[in-house]
Amino acid sequence: MRLSDTHCHLDLYPDYAGLIEEVERERIYTVAVTNTPSVFRRCLALTEGRRFIRAALGLHPQLVRQRHRELDLMIEMLGETRYIGEVGLDFVTKDDAERALQKEVFRKVLDRCAASGDKVLTIHSRRAAAEVVGLIGGGYNGTIILHWFSGPHKVLEKAVEQGYFFSVNPAMVLSAKGLELVAAIPRERVLTESDGPFVTVGEKPARPRDVGRVIAELAGIWNVSGDEAASRVHENFRTALANA
Ligand code: MN
Numbered sequence: 001m002r003l004s005d006t007h008c009h010l011d012l013y014p015d016y017a018g019l020i021e022e023v024e025r026e027r028i029y030t031v032a033v034t035n036t037p038s039v040f041r042r043c044l045a046l047t048e049g050r051r052f053i054r055a056a057l058g059l060h061p062q063l064v065r066q067r068h069r070e071l072d073l074m075i076e077m078l079g080e081t082r083y084i085g086e087v088g089l090d091f092v093t094k095d096d097a098e099r100a101l102q103k104e105v106f107r108k109v110l111d112r113c114a115a116s117g118d119k120v121l122t123i124h125s126r127r128a129a130a131e132v133v134g135l136i137g138g139g140y141n142g143t144i145i146l147h148w149f150s151g152p153h154k155v156l157e158k159a160v161e162q163g164y165f166f167s168v169n170p171a172m173v174l175s176a177k178g179l180e181l182v183a184a185i186p187r188e189r190v191l192t193e194s195d196g197p198f199v200t201v202g203e204k205p206a207r208p209r210d211v212g213r214v215i216a217e218l219a220g221i222w223n224v225s226g227d228e229a230a231s232r233v234h235e236n237f238r239t240a241l242a243n244a
Helices: 016-026 037-047 061-080 096-116 129-136 153-161 176-183 208-222 226-243
Strands: 004-008 029-032 053-055 083-088 120-124 143-147 165-168 190-192
Touching: 004 143, 004 190, 004 208, 004 226, 016 037, 016 053, 016 208, 029 037, 037 053, 037 061, 061 083, 061 096, 083 096, 083 143, 096 129, 129 143, 129 153, 143 226, 176 208, 190 208, 190 226, 208 226
Parallel strands: 004 029, 029 053, 083 120, 120 143, 143 165, 165 190
Antiparallel strands: none
C-alpha cells in the first residue's frame, strides 16, 4: 500500500530525526510544510537527499501579522522548491486589518507561484473558504491542494469545478459531518495528510503513517477495499504532482 502525506509539520515534532527515518523506511511520500520562511532552509537541510520527503516553503496565515516582513525572503526562496505551504487565510480573527494583510500576502504568494507555473500549494482556509477559492480562481497555473477543508458544500463545489485537490486528515473523518463533507469530494480529487503534530490520533500527535486511518475511512465511504482506496489516492497524488 503506497501512502502519501501532503501536509505534515515535520519540523515541529520533538523527534523529527526519528520521524524522517520512519517515513523513509515506510516509504511514505511526505510534504514537510513550514509555517515561516525563516525556518524553510533548516527544513530543507533536514530533508535534503531523502527520497520520500520534500520541504515546502510556507507562511501560515495565523502568523502573517507577526511575520509578514518575511514575505520578501519567501519570494527570494521560491526557486528552491516546488512545494509551497502552509499558506492561505484564517478568518478566525475578526480584525479587518489582519484579514486584509493575510489577503495581501496570500495574493502575492499566489501570483508569484503562478508565474513560475510548477508549484504545488497546500492551503489553509479556516472560516475563509469562499475568500480562498475566490482569490485562487479557476485555471490556476499550478496544483492547488485545499488542506483540512471544512466547507461549506457550495464552496466545495466551486473548488471542484476549478480543479483543486483536497487533503483529508484523521481528524476530518471523526464526525458524521466531516464524513459527509469528505464523501462529497470526487474520488479523483482526494489526497491524504496527517497535519501532525497538530492533529492527534488517540492522545498522540498524528504521524504520516496515520494517513492509513484515512484510507480505511475512504474505503468505507467509497465501498471499495483498503487497497483500492490506497491506489486511488496514490494515483491522485501522482496526478497532483504531474499537473504542476
Ligand atoms: Mn497545518
